[in-house]
Amino acid sequence: MIKILRSKINGSITVPSSKSIMQRAIAISLLSNRKIILKNISFCEDSNNSINVIKKFGKKIIIDENNIVIDGKIEGIPNEINCGESGLCVRMFTPIISLFSKKIKVNGKGSILKRPVGFFESTLKELGVGFKCNNNFLPLEVKGPIKFNKCLVDGSISSQFLTGLLIALPNKKNDTIVEVKNLKSKGYIDMTLKIMKDFGVNILNENYKKFFINGNQKYKRDFYTIEGDWSSAAYFLVAGAISESIEVHGLNINSKQPDKNIINILKEVGANVEVGNEVVKVKKNELRAFTYDSSDSPDLFPVLVVLAAFCEGKSIIYGVNRLLYKESNRAKVIFEEFSKIGIKINIDGNKMEVFKSEIKNGFINTHNDHRIAMAAAIAGINSNTNIILDNKECVNKSYKMFWDDYKKVGGKIE
Numbered sequence: 001m002i003k004i005l006r007s008k009i010n011g012s013i014t015v016p017s018s019k020s021i022m023q024r025a026i027a028i029s030l031l032s033n034r035k036i037i038l039k040n041i042s043f044c045e046d047s048n049n050s051i052n053v054i055k056k057f058g059k060k061i062i063i064d065e066n067n068i069v070i071d072g073k074i075e076g077i078p079n080e081i082n083c084g085e086s087g088l089c090v091r092m093f094t095p096i097i098s099l100f101s102k103k104i105k106v107n108g109k110g111s112i113l114k115r116p117v118g119f120f121e122s123t124l125k126e127l128g129v130g131f132k133c134n135n136n137f138l139p140l141e142v143k144g145p146i147k148f149n150k151c152l153v154d155g156s157i158s159s160q161f162l163t164g165l166l167i168a169l170p171n172k173k174n175d176t177i178v179e180v181k182n183l184k185s186k187g188y189i190d191m192t193l194k195i196m197k198d199f200g201v202n203i204l205n206e207n208y209k210k211f212f213i214n215g216n217q218k219y220k221r222d223f224y225t226i227e228g229d230w231s232s233a234a235y236f237l238v239a240g241a242i243s244e245s246i247e248v249h250g251l252n253i254n255s256k257q258p259d260k261n262i263i264n265i266l267k268e269v270g271a272n273v274e275v276g277n278e279v280v281k282v283k284k285n286e287l288r289a290f291t292y293d294s295s296d297s298p299d300l301f302p303v304l305v306v307l308a309a310f311c312e313g314k315s316i317i318y319g320v321n322r323l324l325y326k327e328s329n330r331a332k333v334i335f336e337e338f339s340k341i342g343i344k345i346n347i348d349g350n351k352m353e354v355f356k357s358e359i360k361n362g363f364i365n366t367h368n369d370h371r372i373a374m375a376a377a378i379a380g381i382n383s384n385t386n387i388i389l390d391n392k393e394c395v396n397k398s399y400k401m402f403w404d405d406y407k408k409v410g411g412k413i414e
C-alpha cells in the first residue's frame with residue numbers, strides 16, 4: 001500500500017531505458033553468434049524475464065554497472081521458458097524459439113495467464129510448427145523448426161507476435177513472405193525494423209501488409225545503446241504540465257518509440273514544452289481539452305486520462321478496444337478506479353470521454369497494473385487530500401525507480 005499526498009512537482013529526472021528496445025536487443029543477441037555489449041540497460045522485471053529466457057539457452061550474461069555483456073553460443077535448447085508477466089517476452093520469443101527443432105513449453109505468471117495466445121496458432125501451423133495452448137491461454141508448446149516460407153499474421157490483438165517473427169525469420173535458410181492483416185501498434189513494428197537494421201538485417205515491406213524477409217541474414221553488431229523510455233517519461237512530463245515544472249533527461253528526440261507522441265499532445269493542450277538535446281522540459285499552463293487516437297500508442301492511455309482530467313472541457317481518447325488484453329482490462333480498470341477519485345469518464349465503444357475533474361481522495365485497486373499505478377500517482381499530485389494505492393511494487397514491471405524519481409521531484413508519499 002502507498003499513500004499519495006498532494007504535492008508540487010519541480011525538478012529533473014533521467015528516464016530508465018526502454019524495456020521494449022532492451023527486450024528486442026536481448027532476443028537478437030540470442031540469435032547472434034557474436035559477443036554483444038548492451039549499454040544503458042533496463043533493469044525492470046520485463047527485461048529480466050527476457051534475460052532469463054536467453055540464459056536458458058546457455059547464453060552467458062555479465063552485468064557490469066549500466067552495461068550487459070551477452071556472450072557464448074547457444075549451448076542447449078531448454079524444455080521450458082518462463083516469461084513472467086511480460087506480453088512482449090511471450091509473443092516475441094514464441095516464434096523465435098520455433099526456429100529450433102525441439103518441443104519447448106512457454107509459461108508465465110500473473111496477468112499474462114489471462115492474455116490470449118491462441119492467435120499464434122494458424123500462423124505457426126502455416127510455417128510447419130507444431131503448436132498447442134491451454135484454450136487460448138498459457139502454457140503453450142511449440143515444436144519447430146520453421147519449415148515453410150509463407151504465412152498470414154493477424155495483427156489485430158497485438159503487434160508483438162509479428163515483432164518476434166520478423167526477428168526470427170532472417171535466421172532461416174530460405175526467404176519468407178509474411179502477409180499481415182489488421183495490424184495495430186504499427187509504430188512498434190517500426191521500432192523492430194529499426195533495431196534489426198541497426199544490427200545489419202534488412203526487411204522490406206509493402207505498407208505493413210506484406211513483409212519480404214530474406215533468409216540467411218546475420219545479426220552483426222557488437223555494441224548497442226538502449227534508448228531512454230518515452231512511455232516512462234510520459235508520466236513525469238504530464239506531472240510537469242499539471243503541477244509546476246519538470247525536466248526529463250535521457251530521451252532520444254528522433255526515437256521511433258510511439259509514446260514519443262506525448263510531446264505533441266502536451267503542446268496541443270497548451271503546456272509549455274521545450275525540446276532540447278536528449279531533454280524535454282515541461283511547465284504548467286492553462287490546459288485545454290484534446291482529441292487523440294491512442295490505438296497505436298496504447299501504453300499512453302492511462303496517463304492521457306489523467307492529463308485530460310486537468311484540461312478545460314471534454315477530451316476524447318480513441319483506442320479503448322486496444323486496452324482489453326494488457327496487464328489488466330485497462331479501459332474497465334481506468335473507468336472503475338479513476339472514477340473513484342473523481343475523474344469523470346464515459347466510455348462509448350472505442351471512445352473514452354474525459355471531463356475536467358476535481359481529484360478527490362479514494363482507494364485505487366491497481367489490479368497489479370504498473371501503468372494504472374503510475375498514472376494514479378500523477379493524478380494524486382493535485383488531489384484534495386490523498387489517494388491510496390493497494391500495490392506499489394507493480395511499477396517494477398517497467399520502471400523500478402518510479403517512486404524514487406517521484407520523491408526526487410517533490411512527489412509526497414507515505
Ligand SMILES: O=C(O)C1=C[C@@H](OP(=O)(O)O)[C@@H](O)[C@H](O)C1
Nearest residue numbers: 020088158159160185188298299
Ligand atoms: O512491442 C512492444 O514493445 C510493445 C507493443 C505494444 O503492444 P501491442 O502490440 O500488443 O499493442 C505495447 O502496448 C507494449 O507495451 C510494448
Ligand SMILES: C=C(OP(=O)(O)O)C(=O)O
Nearest residue numbers: 085086087088299326327
Ligand atoms: C502492455 C505492456 O507490456 P507487455 O504487453 O509487454 O506486457 C505495457 O508495458 O504496458
